[in-house]
């Protein structure tokens with residue numbers, strides 16, 4: 001089945017979707033979107049105008065990054081990314097929600113403080129670091145957030161932690177637990193992550 005993914009290379013939401021699609025080996029036609037000039041076709045399919053958008057051959061449109069991950073993981077062979085039990089999946093989804101709401105909020109206000117009136121980058125940085133400390137706690141117990149293997153929580157969160165770390169990588173490495181630095185580096189250097197970030201490769205359409 002040929003699906004089309006409207007994506008933006010550096011968008012953390014698009015990255016998490018590409019990770020799931022690549023992991024299950026679902027071939028998609030990739031449309032790299034210029035966020036300042038979104039394609040008419042994408043806006044027809046999904047007027048809210050955010051990437052990623054996945055358009056399936058049967059006409060289905062998925063316009064939330066987590067829906068795209070879940071569709072890929074449920075449609076193709078199970079990779080164990082959805083956890084050992086429904087309870088584990090619920091815990092991971094709760095962690096993803098904290099990321100998508102609170103962590104993303106503080107990430108944006110740390111990285112782009114000037115865009116938010118009255119935002120103090122250092123205050124938001126400290127609050128983001130508090131949230132990262134809860135991930136570090138898990139990572140001091142096991143190499144991945146929920147055990148010995150990476151699962152949906154690892155791949156859904158990694159693009160956001162990457163973005164936060166890249167604000168000032170030297171400072172990040174000093175300020176967070178080495179277990180979190182190790183987890184980030186393992187994820188970034190994994191063949192899966194490297195593949196979905198390639199320019200001009202399969203993922204560039």
Ligand SMILES: N[C@@H](CCC(=O)N[C@@H](CS)C(=O)NCC(=O)O)C(=O)O
Nearest residue numbers: 011012013035050051052064065066
């Ligand atoms: N809840 C959405 C959020 C997606 C999102 O906000 N993507 C950003 C890029 S990182 C976007 O497309 N923003 C619209 C714009 O910049 O015009 C999802 O999970 O897919």
